[in-house]
Amino acid sequence: MKYAVIKKEDLNLWVKHLMKKAKLYAPKRKENLFVFRQVKDASEICLSYIPTILPPKKYYFPQKEKLLKFNINPFLTSKAIEGFEDFILFAVHTCDIAGIQCMDVVFRDGPEDPNYLNRKDKMTIIGIECLQYCDEHANCVSMGNHVPRGGYDLMMIELSEKFILHINSEKGEKLVSSLDYIKEADEKDMISLERLREAKKKMFKEEFSGSLPEIYEVFDKRFNSSVWKDIAKQCVACGNCTAVCPTCYCFDVIDEVELSLNKGTRYRMWNSCLMDDFAKVAGGEDFRKGRDARQRHRYYRKFKYPVDKFNRYFCTGCGRCTRSCMAGIKLVETVNSLLKEP
Amino acid sequence: MKKQPKPRVAFFDFTDCEGCQLQIANMGTTLLELTQLVDIVKFREIMSEEAEDYDIAIIEGAISTDNDVKRIKKIREKAKVLITLGACAAIGGVNGIKNRTSLEIAKQRVYGDMAGSINTINAMPVHKVVNVDYIINGCPVYLPEVISVFKCLLMGKPYVVPNYPVCAECKMNENVCRYEKDEECLGPVTRAGCNSWCINNGNKCYGCRGLLENPPIDAAKDILLKYGLTLEEVLGRFTLYNDSMGEKYDKEFK
Amino acid sequence: MIDREILLEKLKISPYKPIKAKIIQAYMLTDKEKFLRIELERKINLGHEPGQFVMVSIFGFTEAPISICSSPTDKGFFDLTVRNAGVLTNKLHQMEKGDTLGIRGPFGKGFPVDNMFGYDLLIVAGGLGIVPLRSLIRYIIHNRNDFGNVQLLLGCKTPQELLFKKEIKEWLKRAEVNVNCTVDKADSEWQGNVGLITTLIPGVDINPARTYAVVVGPPIMYKFVIVKLLEKKIPDYQIIVSLERRMRCGLGKCGHCQIEGVYVCQSGPVFTYADLKNFKGECHEKTA
Numbered sequence A: 001m002k003y004a005v006i007k008k009e010d011l012n013l014w015v016k017h018l019m020k021k022a023k024l025y026a027p028k029r030k031e032n033l034f035v036f037r038q039v040k041d042a043s044e045i046c047l048s049y050i051p052t053i054l055p056p057k058k059y060y061f062p063q064k065e066k067l068l069k070f071n072i073n074p075f076l077t078s079k080a081i082e083g084f085e086d087f088i089l090f091a092v093h094t095c096d097i098a099g100i101q102c103m104d105v106v107f108r109d110g111p112e113d114p115n116y117l118n119r120k121d122k123m124t125i126i127g128i129e130c131l132q133y134c135d136e137h138a139n140c141v142s143m144g145n146h147v148p149r150g151g152y153d154l155m156m157i158e159l160s161e162k163f164i165l166h167i168n169s170e171k172g173e174k175l176v177s178s179l180d181y182i183k184e185a186d187e188k189d190m191i192s193l194e195r196l197r198e199a200k201k202k203m204f205k206e207e208f209s210g211s212l213p214e215i216y217e218v219f220d221k222r223f224n225s226s227v228w229k230d231i232a233k234q235c236v237a238c239g240n241c242t243a244v245c246p247t248c249y250c251f252d253v254i255d256e257v258e259l260s261l262n263k264g265t266r267y268r269m270w271n272s273c274l275m276d277d278f279a280k281v282a283g284g285e286d287f288r289k290g291r292d293a294r295q296r297h298r299y300y301r302k303f304k305y306p307v308d309k310f311n312r313y314f315c316t317g318c319g320r321c322t323r324s325c326m327a328g329i330k331l332v333e334t335v336n337s338l339l340k341e342p
Numbered sequence B: 001m002k003k004q005p006k007p008r009v010a011f012f013d014f015t016d017c018e019g020c021q022l023q024i025a026n027m028g029t030t031l032l033e034l035t036q037l038v039d040i041v042k043f044r045e046i047m048s049e050e051a052e053d054y055d056i057a058i059i060e061g062a063i064s065t066d067n068d069v070k071r072i073k074k075i076r077e078k079a080k081v082l083i084t085l086g087a088c089a090a091i092g093g094v095n096g097i098k099n100r101t102s103l104e105i106a107k108q109r110v111y112g113d114m115a116g117s118i119n120t121i122n123a124m125p126v127h128k129v130v131n132v133d134y135i136i137n138g139c140p141v142y143l144p145e146v147i148s149v150f151k152c153l154l155m156g157k158p159y160v161v162p163n164y165p166v167c168a169e170c171k172m173n174e175n176v177c178r179y180e181k182d183e184e185c186l187g188p189v190t191r192a193g194c195n196s197w198c199i200n201n202g203n204k205c206y207g208c209r210g211l212l213e214n215p216p217i218d219a220a221k222d223i224l225l226k227y228g229l230t231l232e233e234v235l236g237r238f239t240l241y242n243d244s245m246g247e248k249y250d251k252e253f254k
Numbered sequence C: 001m002i003d004r005e006i007l008l009e010k011l012k013i014s015p016y017k018p019i020k021a022k023i024i025q026a027y028m029l030t031d032k033e034k035f036l037r038i039e040l041e042r043k044i045n046l047g048h049e050p051g052q053f054v055m056v057s058i059f060g061f062t063e064a065p066i067s068i069c070s071s072p073t074d075k076g077f078f079d080l081t082v083r084n085a086g087v088l089t090n091k092l093h094q095m096e097k098g099d100t101l102g103i104r105g106p107f108g109k110g111f112p113v114d115n116m117f118g119y120d121l122l123i124v125a126g127g128l129g130i131v132p133l134r135s136l137i138r139y140i141i142h143n144r145n146d147f148g149n150v151q152l153l154l155g156c157k158t159p160q161e162l163l164f165k166k167e168i169k170e171w172l173k174r175a176e177v178n179v180n181c182t183v184d185k186a187d188s189e190w191q192g193n194v195g196l197i198t199t200l201i202p203g204v205d206i207n208p209a210r211t212y213a214v215v216v217g218p219p220i221m222y223k224f225v226i227v228k229l230l231e232k233k234i235p236d237y238q239i240i241v242s243l244e245r246r247m248r249c250g251l252g253k254c255g256h257c258q259i260e261g262v263y264v265c266q267s268g269p270v271f272t273y274a275d276l277k278n279f280k281g282e283c284h285e286k287t288a
Helices: A008-021 A094-108 A114-121 A170-176 A187-203 A212-221 A226-234 A291-303 A305-310 A331-340 B019-025 B029-034 B066-078 B087-091 B093-100 B103-117 B143-155 B166-172 B217-226 B231-239 B243-253 C002-013 C087-094 C127-142 C165-173 C219-231
Strands: A003-007 A023-030 A033-038 A064-071 A076-079 A087-093 A123-128 A154-158 A162-167 A182-184 A251-257 A263-270 B008-013 B039-042 B056-060 B081-085 B134-136 C019-028 C033-040 C053-057 C063-067 C078-083 C100-107 C120-126 C150-156 C178-183 C211-216 C239-242 C270-272
Touching (some): A003 A187, A008 A170, A123 A170, A154 A170, A162 A170, A212 A291, A212 A331, A226 A291, A226 A331, A291 A305, B008 B019, B029 B143, B056 B066, B081 B087, C033 C100, C063 C078, C063 C100, C127 C165, C211 C219, C219 C239
Parallel strands (some): A023 A087, C120 C150
Antiparallel strands (some): A064 A263, A251 A263, C033 C078
16 A cells, blocks of 8 residues: 545544554644644644744754763763653654654764664654645745655645545554555545645745755855855844754753762753854864854755765755744845845 | 761842742752752751851842942851852842932932931942852742752852853743744843743743843844834843843943 | 774764773873873773874763874873863863773874875974874884884973973984974073974975975964965875864764864864865864
């Protein structure tokens, strides 16, 4: 079975079934925005949502992650996490799935990161295809992430009264097989899917004024562009854009000791290249001074450096950095003004 | 580990509301755990005994009289380690508001006819008068941070107050940004370390932990103005807690 | 090498897990720098290249990247020299012989010694730069016949700050390395040069095509020294530098040590000047 269908009225049944298999994390409303949270009931899930405040990266690359447990005297170390839990990410947008693929590349690149890979191993991804733009900040079409491009176990695509499920892995297959309310898709369903994709083409348009290779080239040339100075004037260096980015993975290492002052845990914590001390060494030298250089670095880590290193753009087009910037720095505008520069 | 006598801790208050000490008194079992490591010898909120000898002095409150200056200097002489507890001691706190006017007007406003007999000076954070070893920010102090500072002290290492804004912690907590709801918030220019305590609980940031070392004032001002605040209002927000250190920010703003 | 396998096996458990190590010697070299000789558990050899670094771990104080200043030919132990500059190094300064700490590594790319075989060497060390360079110089001395003429230009602020004084005298006495020393500020006993290290370069006698220049020092020093070396007609790829950055993980992940797209902890800390030339503007050490 490659494509299956489930009636909308049976969705709750299926969600209940999934919750029995593993912890289920899905988009929920939080005030006027959305967040991924563990859900206990299908009614909590919001299938139509603009990208959540934090991407699902908090589940496979947590904000504060235990690296090891230690004992100061005598010197002992032990595993910080004994077993990793199975979990399902439900209704993940295709842009966020692209984010997961980027992180895979990073943490698989030697030396491999066992924490990430262990978590990833326990993760099942059920995506949902967006049929319309979430808002004006996304640039998923230019990044090629507005349609499913793999990296998931199941992909849900909404048709009028049912969902088509694209089965993309054995793990995914297991979650839909032998359930009487999930059936193989028939020819009519496939035609509907094709029509839907056609309709999508008319609605979704490239957001950048140039192609990705052009953008890469422009980044190669515009290291000293005045655009970076302009952004720096607006930037408050709050670090929102890096925290909410599905492909930002910089971290700091911290030790926390218990009150015994002998036992403790070493953690890694999200860190941001926009922070003042990020590139400062103990001797006092700051190797990336100024908010212009720091913002430039953030952009280059999306459009230039990972392309050189992994042959992959690290912008997913989710639009979170723009959405979360209180100063109104807009990624699409930045890239377009670089493209416009003579 | 070698058995060493437990360091003796004494609490002192200056110009403050004693709310930060109350936070510590309310720490519960953690306070008992802490007493395994230190001896509390003076803490008027929880005990009636008072010792004259101590190793660690914990200071709550701003310095705002000549007498305060003398007293803090004496404490400093005696203490091996001096810790400031809370916004008043760390940055002057709300006491700094009086520095906005002349001392005469301030006295008149508060004490009316009695103003003549009042001795007062501009409110100052403790570090303006004596050397401070550990700073605990906040109004009130954030207990997990208090415990971290104690651990650092007992391990003999400095406690570094984060020099990044509250936003960094706030985003990790996945709060809806106050600006998203068209409310202003001092998170972007205020030092983190409180785990965005106020915003987690539905409030906004009032800047009680003091401004960042290198605050992006221009950008922050733009944002606040964008959200419909006047320059006076912006200044007002910035200086609720930071007035006694206000010169720096006045300079940045005007 | 069997030791290497033990190390790799350990890393497989978690690259964040430090190996237990013991301080077997500790003394102050100057007022500010402490020398530490370290032995890994089971006396495993670190198996490093000259110029690599380790992450020194003290539980409760996290980790810091420290250059290894002994040669891989010094077996059974390795040496570190640390200045008291941060939280961890301050704690290191309080530690004594017999104390335990954790080690991860070695990390990064060391000096290209294999390429230097048969070449003359012009080593330029400013301030603490002599620390990582000591690993190279000891390696050269232990394999003295593999290298040509070796000249060391050494600079620091005052004669009191000069590191490895005794050892350097020894090198000179045995005529293994030619040493030329300069200080910014002399005292009455000083007999060497006074002035910046760059002033020593024009006078050295080298055959540029057959010479590798190796430069390590404070960030500000590089551009001035490199200019002088280029004037001497040493090719870009024979000018070797080692750069200081804020390594936090050593694994090319955490991002702190990046110069543009390059993770210094993995691709460095040793680079050629030809490498530096590829940077667009984030490398402080590059000439303007």
